[in-house]
Amino acid sequence: MAVFGRALMKKEFMLDSSKTFLNQGSYGNAPRRVIECRTGYIRMMEESPDDYFRWKNEDFWLSMVQTVAEFIGSDPQNVVFVQNTTTGINAVIRSLNFEKGDGILINSWTYGNVKNICAYAADTRHVDLYYVDIPFPLKSVDQILTAYEEKLSKHQNIKLAIVDYISSMPPALMPVKEMIALCRKYDTLVLIDGAHTPGQLPLHLDQLGADFYAGNLHKWAFAPRGSAVLWIRPEFHHTIFPVVTSYYDKEDKISEYCSKLALDAANLLVKKWKTSLYPMPDNMLPPFMRLIRMPDHKWFPTFKTSADDRKNFCRDNMSLMKTVWERFQIQSVFISIHGQSWCRISASVYNEIQDYEKLADAILTLLDEEK
Numbered sequence: 272m273a274v275f276g277r278a279l280m281k282k283e284f285m286l287d288s289s290k291t292f293l294n295q296g297s298y299g300n301a302p303r304r305v306i307e308c309r310t311g312y313i314r315m316m317e318e319s320p321d322d323y324f325r326w327k328n329e330d331f332w333l334s335m336v337q338t339v340a341e342f343i344g345s346d347p348q349n350v351v352f353v354q355n356t357t358t359g360i361n362a363v364i365r366s367l368n369f370e371k372g373d374g375i376l377i378n379s380w381t382y383g384n385v386k387n388i389c390a391y392a393a394d395t396r397h398v399d400l401y402y403v404d405i406p407f408p409l410k411s412v413d414q415i416l417t418a419y420e421e422k423l424s425k426h427q428n429i430k431l432a433i434v435d436y437i438s439s440m441p442p443a444l445m446p447v448k449e450m451i452a453l454c455r456k457y458d459t460l461v462l463i464d465g466a467h468t469p470g471q472l473p474l475h476l477d478q479l480g481a482d483f484y485a486g487n488l489h490k491w492a493f494a495p496r497g498s499a500v501l502w503i504r505p506e507f508h509h510t511i512f513p514v515v516t517s518y519y520d521k522e523d524k525i526s527e528y529c530s531k532l533a534l535d536a537a538n539l540l541v542k543k544w545k546t547s548l549y550p551m552p553d554n555m556l557p558p559f560m561r562l563i564r565m566p567d568h569k570w571f572p573t574f575k576t577s578a579d580d581r582k583n584f585c586r587d588n589m590s591l592m593k594t595v596w597e598r599f600q601i602q603s604v605f606i607s608i609h610g611q612s613w614c615r616i617s618a619s620v621y622n623e624i625q626d627y628e629k630l631a632d633a634i635l636t637l638l639d640e641e642k
Contacts, residue, residue: 273524276623284621290600291626295619296467296560297604299489299496309495339488339500344475351501356466357384359485359501360433363462364392366511367431371397374429376422378403380438385464389433401426407609408550412446419450423457431460437467440606441549442560442615451480467491471558476502491559525620529559533618536627537561540614543631549613559619565605565612568638588612599633
C-alpha cells in the first residue's frame with residue numbers, strides 16, 4: 272500500500288517536518304534518494320575529473336536522455352537538457368530567424384520571465400509583440416480559442432505563439448491541442464511552456480503537434496533543481512542553439528493521491544475562508560494546483576487594474592508570504608490577480624489535508640487579530 276503525507280516526507284525527503292510546505296509548484300523538492308544519487312555523481316566527478324568527463328560522462332548523459340525521453344513520450348533525438356524552462360524558451364526565441372515585422376503571440380497569463388524574453392526580442396529584433404487577453408471570469412475554453420483566432424486572423428504576421436500547457440498564475444490546464452491546431456491553421460509556429468506539466472500529466476510530445484516544448488523536471492517529476500528539458504521538432508534540430516555556446520514513479524497512485532488532495536484542500540480553504548475558487552471551467556483545473564480567493568482584509572490588499580493592464584495583472588504579496596512563514600512556518604504563495612488577492616496551493620506526495628488546515632487557521636488567526 273502506497274504511503275503519502277508526513278510519513279513519506281520523513282522517510283523520503285529532506286524537508287524540515289516541523290514546517291509546512293505547500294509550494295512544490297515554485298522550486299520543487301527532490302526525494303532524499305535522488306539527492307544522494309546526484310551527490311554520488313558529483314563525488315565521482317570530483318574524485319577523478321578526467322576519467323569522468325573523458326570516458327564516463329557521455330554514457331551517463333545518454334542514459335539519462337533515454338530515460339527522460341521515455342517519460343515525456345519522445346524520440347531521444349528530439350530531447351536536450353536545459354537548466355530550466357525559461358532557458359529553453361530563451362534558446363528557441365534567440366535561435367529563430369525573425370525578420371522585421373514578424374510577430375510573437377503571448378497572453379495575459381504568460382509567465383513573467385517569458386514576457387520579458389519576448390519584450391527583449393521586440394526591442395532588439397524589431398519583432399511585433401501581441402497579447403491575447405484572457406477573459407475574467409472565464410466560463411469556457413471557447414472564450415480562449417475565440418480570442419486566439421481573432422488575434423491570429425487579424426495579425427497574420429505572427430510567426431510564433433507561446434502557449435502554456437499548465438499556466439502558473441492562475442494555475443490552469445489550457446486547451447493545448449485545440450490551440451496548436453488553431454496556430455497550424457494560420458501557419459504559426461508553436462512553443463509550449465510546459466513548466467508545470469511533467470509529473471502532473473502524461474506527455475506524448477512526439478504526437479502533440481507542437482514545434483517546441485520546454486518543461487521543468489524539478490517541480491512535479493521530483494528531479495533535482497536545474498533539471499529541465501527542451502523538445503524540438505526534428506526539422507528544427509539544426510535551427511535551435513544553446514543560449515550559452517531522476518526520480519519518477521510510473522504508478523498512477525501519485526497522481527490519484529495529489530489530485531484528490533488538491534481538490535479536498537481547495538474545498539477546505541473555500542469553506543473555512545468563506546470565499547471561492549478562481550473562476551474557470553472544470554476542464555481547465557490543473558491536477559495538483561488550485562487558486563483560492565483570500566478573505567477581505569487589510570492583509571490582502573487589492574489593486575486597481577484595467578482590463579488590459581498586463582504589467583500589474585499579477586503581483587506577489589511578499590509581505591504576507593513572509594509573515595505566514597515566520598509566524599506559522601507555512602510556505603505558500605499569496606498573490607494579487609485582476610486586483611483581487613488569492614492563495615495558490617500545491618499538493619505533493621508529502622502533503623496531507625492537515626497541512627491545509629494549518630494554512631486556513633493561520634489566515635483566520637491574522638483576521639481575528641484585527642477585530
